[in-house]
Structure formats: C-alpha cells, structure tokens
Amino acid sequence: MVTTESEQMAYIAAQAADARVNVEVETDEGMTLNLGPQHPATHGTLRIVAKLDGEMVEAAEPIMGYMHRGYEKLTEVRTYPQVTTLINRIDWLGSFANEVPFILAAEQLMEVEAPPRAQWIRTLLFELSRIANISLFLGDMAVQVGATTPVFYAFRDREFVLNQIERVTGGRFHPNFDRIGGLKDDLPKGWIEETGSVVNKMRDFCDEMEELVLGNEIFQARTREIGVIPPDVALAYGLSGANLRASGVDWDIRRDANVGLVYDQIDWKVWTHPDGDSFSRFWVRLQETREACNMIEQLLDGIPSGPIMAKVPRIIKVPAGEAYVATENPLGEMGYYIVSQGELTPFRVKIRSASFSNMSITPWLLKGVFVPDIISILASLYFILGDIDR
Amino acid sequence: MTSILALDPAWWQQTFLIKVPIGLLAVLLPAGTIVYLYLFKAISFMQSRLGPMEAGPYGSMQLLAEVGKWLQKEDIFPTKADKFVFAAAPFVVLMSTFLLVVIIPAGPDATFVDLDAGIYFAMAVSSVSVIGILMAGWSSANKYSLLGGIRAAGQLIAYELPLILAVVGVVIQAGTMNMQGIVLAQAEGEILGWGGIGNPFILTQFIGFVIFMIAVQAELTQAPFDMPVAESELVTGYLTEYSGIRFLLFFIGEFASAGVFSAIAAVLFFGGWYIPGIDPANDIFNIIGPLILAGKMMVIAFLIFWFRFTFPRFREDQLQRLAWKFLIPLSLANIALTGVLKVVL
Incomplete structure (x- = not known):
C-alpha cells in the first residue's frame, strides 16, 4: 500500500x-x-x-495448484450430461450451483429453454445451495478467529438444508440433478411444506450467528478495518460476489445479468456494505443468507405447475458455436465458456471460478498485516479449494 | 501460623513419602476431572454434541484411553531440535504447576508447606512456566513453535503484572501474604460490621477478582488469549513438534495449572476451605476442607472454560493493549481504593 x-x-x-x-x-x-x-x-x-x-x-x-484435477481438460472427453458429475466437485459446498451455468450455456447453444417449473426449481435449489455454502462460512469465519463453538452450530443447521437438497436430488454433496432442457425429477411430495420450516430454522440460525459472532466485541476488533479493499482495487483484481459487494460495488449477476433463472420474477434486494473490510464481508454474507431465505419462501409460494423437461433429443449433440454463461454462485461469479464443434463432447471448456479470481488479490491485501490477520482475511475472502484448483 | 492455630501437624504431614503421592493426586485429580467434565463434556453440550460416549459410562474412561494412546506414541525429536532443551521443556512447565500446588491450604492443618509469604511465592513460581514455554518454542527448530513461544513469553510477562496487582488488593485487606492467613481473614472478617458470612473477598474485592480471572485466563493461554497455541494460525504454536509423552506432560501441565489457579482464586476470593457456620478452628475442616476447596475450585474452573469455549481470539497487539492500557491502570486504581478504605473503615 x-x-x-x-x-x-x-x-x-x-x-x-x-x-x-x-x-x-x-x-x-x-x-x-x-x-x-x-x-x-x-x-x-x-x-x-x-x-x-x-x-x-x-x-x-x-x-495454487496442489489440488488441480484438470477438469477443463477432462470435460473434453465427457459427453455433455456426463460433465455435470465432474463440475459438481468444483465448489463442493454448493454443488448444485456449479451445474447451473454449464447447463444454461449448453441450452443456449442448443436453443432449448427449460420449462418454467424447471426454472423455478433450479432457482430454488440454487438458493438452497447458497445457504448450504454460506452457512458454513459463517461458522468457519468464527473458527478462524479462534471461537470454536459457532462452527458446530453451522454444521448442525446446515444439515437441514442438505437434507432438503438430498430429498430432491438424492445427493447431499453432489446432486448431479440438472439436465439439458430441465431437471431429472420433480419435487417429492410434501417437500414444499418441509422446506418452508427449514427456511425458518435457517433464519433463526442467522439470528444466532449475528448474536454469537457478529455482535462479539473481540470478533469486531479482529475484523473491522482489517483487510480493507477499496472498490476500485476490488474491480481491478476481478473480485466478484460478496467480496465485491462488501467493497460497496453494487453488482449482482442475479439482478444485472440474469440468464435462465427466475430472479426477475421475485422481490429481493442486493446487499452492499461501504467499508470493504473483513467485517463487512461477513456482514454481507449474513444478509445474503437471510435474503436467500426470503427468496426461497417466495419461490415456494409461486412455483408454477407444468412439465420439468423440455423436448430434447435422447443423444445430445450440441451445435457448433460458442457461449459464455455466468451466474452469481455462493462464492461469486462462476461462468463456463463452452466451445462446441457439433460433437457429443465439448471442444473446449473454460471454467471461470470465483475463488480463483478472489485469491488473486491476496498479495496486495496481505502486505503489511500481522500473521493472525492473514488467517482472518483469508477466511473472510472465503475460498473453497476445489473452486481455486479445478 | 501454626502457633496461632496451636495444633500439631497432621500425621500425614510428617512423612515425605505420603506427601509426594498426595501432592501428585492434588495435581492430577483436578486436572483429570477438569479435562473430562469441561473439555470433553461441557464443551460438547455447549456445541450441541455428545462428546465421548463409548469408553466407560458416558465416556468417563476416555481420559485413560487418551493417556494410553499418548504413552504408546513415538517420542519424536525433530532433526534440528536442541535435544536436551526440547526434552526438558515440558518438565519445567510441569514443575511450575507442582510448585504452585504446595502452598494451597486445604484445611487448618492440611497444608504441604505454610509459607509466611505464600501468595508471593505463588506469583513468583507461576512465572517459571514461561521459561519452559520459551525453551519449547526455541528448541523445536520450527517457525510456528518459535512464533508461539515468543508470543507466549510476551503474553505471560504482560499478564504477570495485573495478576500480581489484583492480588495486592486482597493482601491489603487480609493484612497478610500467608495463604492460611488470607483464609482466616475471610472467615473471621466482617463487611461493614456484619460478620454473618465472614468477608469473602469476592464481595469486597470484586474488581480485583475480575482482573485476576482475566489475567489467569491469559496466564493459562486459554481463549480468548490463546495466541501462543492459536490452532488456526500457528498449528499449535510451541506444542507443534511435541508428540507422545512429552505432549501429554504439556497437556497435564495446562489443565493442572488451570486447576491450581482456580484453587488459588478460591483461596483468595472465596474463602478457600472455609464455609460460613462452622468455627474455622474446628478440626472437621481438615476432613471437609479439601472437598469444599475442590468444589469452589471447580466452579471457578468452569468460568475459565466457559470463556474459553465462547470467545474468539484477540490479536497479540490487542492483548498487550488490553493489559497495559486497561487492566494495569484499573488494578492500580483498585489498590489505591482498597488502601484508602482500609485506613478509613
């Protein structure tokens, strides 16, 4: 600096x-x-x-690179439906959210649109995986600054969300549920009511975290004015997601560049914080979890009836062309650039994952801080290793 | 002091061979109880989990299993470690705990040694553990250990001062540095002329008690002052390279000194082995005194661990600021107030 x-x-x-x-x-x-x-x-x-x-x-x-698994290369020898199995494992805490931009990009190339019900369920599961992901962050951040208890509450309450995801998709961590043109299955019976009560539990969880972590004086002393990212630097380093919004930049792909999901049909708010420090990153994520609860309630109420699968050929060949679709994943902007040459497999896939870009600011950000702050700043930037090394 | 009580030393005090096992018991039994009750069980209930359940009823034998595990493990010395210092460090830390326990009175006659300057001795020997921790941090030839050891040294030295200053208030009120004298001063004292429950110094020295407990928390390197072992930053600080029996010794030292400091706090602020209603010269205190002391000790130890499980960790500079800018001025003001009131009342 x-x-x-x-x-x-x-x-x-x-x-x-x-x-x-x-x-x-x-x-x-x-x-x-x-x-x-x-x-x-x-x-x-x-x-x-x-x-x-x-x-x-x-x-x-x-x-970086100790866990590099070569997903971009591996997608070139997988058919399009097989790719979702791989990309589930990029951000393993919010797996369903990884599938969506890839499927949307493939649908864009094939000029298929999923039926409304499938779009609503996608958005619903997308927001559920956001809660599953960020609720763990809320506990983990506390553990990184030295409080051991909140992370257990986070794991306990996150389980309710994972159960709901499992009941729909059959997988807690790796749902592999999205299909080109729609979804694998419809929602199970009674799921909507149960999810309504889970949303209330997650609201209580957010209140608990606010009291236990955010309101703690020591936590505030450890995070306020630590790791400050000004908005121009945040933009220059390509930060996205809550890290960007915590620096006061009002940018959310769900609102500003939405593709294929139904965020424009519900009423919600983008949270920003002007400070840009570790505390504001925690605060923004906490508010986003609450907002996701509100969104899920509206989505549960407004879910339309109808088919969950559009008409697609049994053997999927994507026409030649290029497409880039990005969504606002729990960690930030996640996008897939697909180049197709009209075959069963993609010709080339470029994965733009949020944590990889968010990590690039660390040399700038960690200069001049103390060793304990390295940990709290890294925790507040919130990366998933699978999202850094694809 | 024995002349005031005019009692013969108890039979078990007269032989060294009995004193040593009882001393060992006095260190290890509270340490084991604290580990099982608080570290295993209380923390688990606070974190909505069960804790150990398999070994023995409600996991009560878990500690034996853990000790057995550590004893079996290989005693690893890092290649570049300073072998002698590395091996000696845990004993130095444990020695400070054993030296502390000898001055704690558990009854009118149930003492190991009855020093005239008992609390002064305690404050002095409690600093010995700093040397052990510095030895461990330096000799491990590990950067995390070094950082942890240096942090520990800075922290323990900074918090010696509020610890001692908090005790000074008690010493002024009791008029003696002898531990038995402090207990008797509380047993026979009175608050503004009312002596119904004696004068437990928790009531008249509350500020001193709060400062003392904060300083003890830092001395024990428990959260929120656990930067020397900060597991999310420094792996485990000065303990990083230790394994097997030497880690076990550090572990015992940590929880035994938590017990011993709780016992000292019980003596200084809660009247030690005395409970109101019985004449403090009564011989029955030699029997029930240790139990009363243990009960008070466990309550205070619970406070220590309650804070440990609840709070996040300070940063090293924030910790120093808290000690020098807040605790020490506050304890000095407390001493001045105590001195004035002692003269006036």
Whole structure:
C-alpha cells in the first residue's frame, strides 16, 4: 500500500522466487513463513509463502495448484450430461450451483429453454445451495478467529438444508440433478411444506450467528478495518460476489445479468456494505443468507405447475458455436465458456471460478498485516479449494 | 501460623513419602476431572454434541484411553531440535504447576508447606512456566513453535503484572501474604460490621477478582488469549513438534495449572476451605476442607472454560493493549481504593 503496484508485484515475484527454491532458507531480512499446503487454516491445500518481519507480513504470495484435477481438460472427453458429475466437485459446498451455468450455456447453444417449473426449481435449489455454502462460512469465519463453538452450530443447521437438497436430488454433496432442457425429477411430495420450516430454522440460525459472532466485541476488533479493499482495487483484481459487494460495488449477476433463472420474477434486494473490510464481508454474507431465505419462501409460494423437461433429443449433440454463461454462485461469479464443434463432447471448456479470481488479490491485501490477520482475511475472502484448483 | 492455630501437624504431614503421592493426586485429580467434565463434556453440550460416549459410562474412561494412546506414541525429536532443551521443556512447565500446588491450604492443618509469604511465592513460581514455554518454542527448530513461544513469553510477562496487582488488593485487606492467613481473614472478617458470612473477598474485592480471572485466563493461554497455541494460525504454536509423552506432560501441565489457579482464586476470593457456620478452628475442616476447596475450585474452573469455549481470539497487539492500557491502570486504581478504605473503615 506504500509503493506502486508494479514495484510491489516485482518485489513479490522476487520474494516468491526465493521461496520456491528453498522455503526453509533464512534470509538476512526477516523470515519466510510457509503457510501450507498443509495448514489448518487453509482448509485444503492452499499454500501461502509469507515474508515476515517479526509478525508483520512484508510480502505474501499464494501458490495454487496442489489440488488441480484438470477438469477443463477432462470435460473434453465427457459427453455433455456426463460433465455435470465432474463440475459438481468444483465448489463442493454448493454443488448444485456449479451445474447451473454449464447447463444454461449448453441450452443456449442448443436453443432449448427449460420449462418454467424447471426454472423455478433450479432457482430454488440454487438458493438452497447458497445457504448450504454460506452457512458454513459463517461458522468457519468464527473458527478462524479462534471461537470454536459457532462452527458446530453451522454444521448442525446446515444439515437441514442438505437434507432438503438430498430429498430432491438424492445427493447431499453432489446432486448431479440438472439436465439439458430441465431437471431429472420433480419435487417429492410434501417437500414444499418441509422446506418452508427449514427456511425458518435457517433464519433463526442467522439470528444466532449475528448474536454469537457478529455482535462479539473481540470478533469486531479482529475484523473491522482489517483487510480493507477499496472498490476500485476490488474491480481491478476481478473480485466478484460478496467480496465485491462488501467493497460497496453494487453488482449482482442475479439482478444485472440474469440468464435462465427466475430472479426477475421475485422481490429481493442486493446487499452492499461501504467499508470493504473483513467485517463487512461477513456482514454481507449474513444478509445474503437471510435474503436467500426470503427468496426461497417466495419461490415456494409461486412455483408454477407444468412439465420439468423440455423436448430434447435422447443423444445430445450440441451445435457448433460458442457461449459464455455466468451466474452469481455462493462464492461469486462462476461462468463456463463452452466451445462446441457439433460433437457429443465439448471442444473446449473454460471454467471461470470465483475463488480463483478472489485469491488473486491476496498479495496486495496481505502486505503489511500481522500473521493472525492473514488467517482472518483469508477466511473472510472465503475460498473453497476445489473452486481455486479445478 | 501454626502457633496461632496451636495444633500439631497432621500425621500425614510428617512423612515425605505420603506427601509426594498426595501432592501428585492434588495435581492430577483436578486436572483429570477438569479435562473430562469441561473439555470433553461441557464443551460438547455447549456445541450441541455428545462428546465421548463409548469408553466407560458416558465416556468417563476416555481420559485413560487418551493417556494410553499418548504413552504408546513415538517420542519424536525433530532433526534440528536442541535435544536436551526440547526434552526438558515440558518438565519445567510441569514443575511450575507442582510448585504452585504446595502452598494451597486445604484445611487448618492440611497444608504441604505454610509459607509466611505464600501468595508471593505463588506469583513468583507461576512465572517459571514461561521459561519452559520459551525453551519449547526455541528448541523445536520450527517457525510456528518459535512464533508461539515468543508470543507466549510476551503474553505471560504482560499478564504477570495485573495478576500480581489484583492480588495486592486482597493482601491489603487480609493484612497478610500467608495463604492460611488470607483464609482466616475471610472467615473471621466482617463487611461493614456484619460478620454473618465472614468477608469473602469476592464481595469486597470484586474488581480485583475480575482482573485476576482475566489475567489467569491469559496466564493459562486459554481463549480468548490463546495466541501462543492459536490452532488456526500457528498449528499449535510451541506444542507443534511435541508428540507422545512429552505432549501429554504439556497437556497435564495446562489443565493442572488451570486447576491450581482456580484453587488459588478460591483461596483468595472465596474463602478457600472455609464455609460460613462452622468455627474455622474446628478440626472437621481438615476432613471437609479439601472437598469444599475442590468444589469452589471447580466452579471457578468452569468460568475459565466457559470463556474459553465462547470467545474468539484477540490479536497479540490487542492483548498487550488490553493489559497495559486497561487492566494495569484499573488494578492500580483498585489498590489505591482498597488502601484508602482500609485506613478509613
């Protein structure tokens, strides 16, 4: 924050090159601390190489790729319906949301539109997976700043949502439920009433988290004015989702660039926060969880009747062409750029995942903070390792 | 003090061979109880889970299973570790706990040693554990251990001061540094002329009690002051490289000193082995005194662990700021107030 952008980047590149050679080598100025790839705070295999002066971070660089699974390449040897099995595993906490943009992009190429009921159920499950994803963040953020209890409440209450997803799709984590042209099945009997009560439970959960975590003085002392991202920097680094909205940028794909889902037919609000610090990122996500509860209630009330599957050929061949569809996933903007040459398999798929872009700000953001703040800032940026290394 | 009570030392006090096992028991039994009741069970109920249920009724034998597991594990020394210092560190930490327990009176005659400057001795030896933690942090040849050890040293030294200053208020009121004397001062004291329940210093030294408990929380490196072991940042800080029996020793040291500090707080603020209604010179306190003390101790230990399970963790600089800018001025004001009131009343 003291030097210019290019100086910073050159410095970080030089430091990171040192670190790659031998991270254990002590240098004259300070100490190189190697957080990860196996470290309790990175919940996965993210590695942060930090150059320390005492407890102050002089430079930090995230090193990704320890869990790279080559999904973009693997999609080239899978037929379109098979791809959803793979992409379920990108953001494993909100799996259903991963399928939707891919299916929407394929539908766009095939010029098929899912029937209204399928669109409503998609939106419904999309928002349920948002709650399943973000509710865990609300507990995990507390654990990263040292409170052990909230994460157990998060796991306990998240189970209600996962049960509802499981009752529809048959899978808690990897639903694989979306089909080109619609959905695999209709909703089971009694599901709508049960989901209504689950939504109320999740509202209570949000209130509990607000009291237990957000209202705690120590939590506020640890997160307020820590890791501040100004709006222009957030845009420059390509942040998306709640991280962007917490910096005061009023941008939500659900409202501003909605494709194929029914967000325009319900009444809801985009939450932003002007501060851009770790606290505001937590606050925005908490409000979004509440908003998702409101949205689900409206979706449950307004769900139309009708078929859940459009007419599509039994063997799906996508016509030649290119399409990019992005949706507002729990972690941020997730998009698929599909290039088809008219065959059974995609010719090339580019996955734009939110965490990968969100992580790119860490060298800028972690400069000059203390070691404990590395953890709270990383937690507030909220990444899923599967979403970084596809 | 024995001359005031005019009683012979109890039979078990006269032989070293009996004193040592009882001392061991006095350290290990509360530590085990605290671990099972609070760390295993109370935390589980607070977090809407059951905790250990399989080993013994309601998982009560879980601790034995854990100890057995640690004893079997390989005692790993890191290649670059300073072997002697690395091996000695847990004993230094545990030694401080054992030195603390010897001055706690559990009855009119049920003491290990009855020092005239008992509480002064306690405050002095409680700092010994800092050396052990620094030794562990430095000798592990691990950056996380080093950061944890240095954090621990800074934290423990910063919180020695409010701890001692909080005790000074009690010492002024009791007029003695002897632990038995502090108990008797509470048993025989009176609040503004009313002596119905004696004068437990929790009532007249409430600010001191609050400061003392905050400082104890920091001394024990329990959340919200657990940065030295901050598991989400420093893996487990100075404990990172320890395994097997040496980790077990650290673990016992942590929970035993939680018990011992609770016992000291019980003596200083809750009247120790005394309960109102019985003459403090009565011999029956030699029998029921240890139980009364243990009961008070467990209540205070519950407070410590309640905070531990509830609060997030401070950052190191925020912790220092709390100690130097808030707790120490407050405890100095408390001492001044206590001194003035002692003279006036």
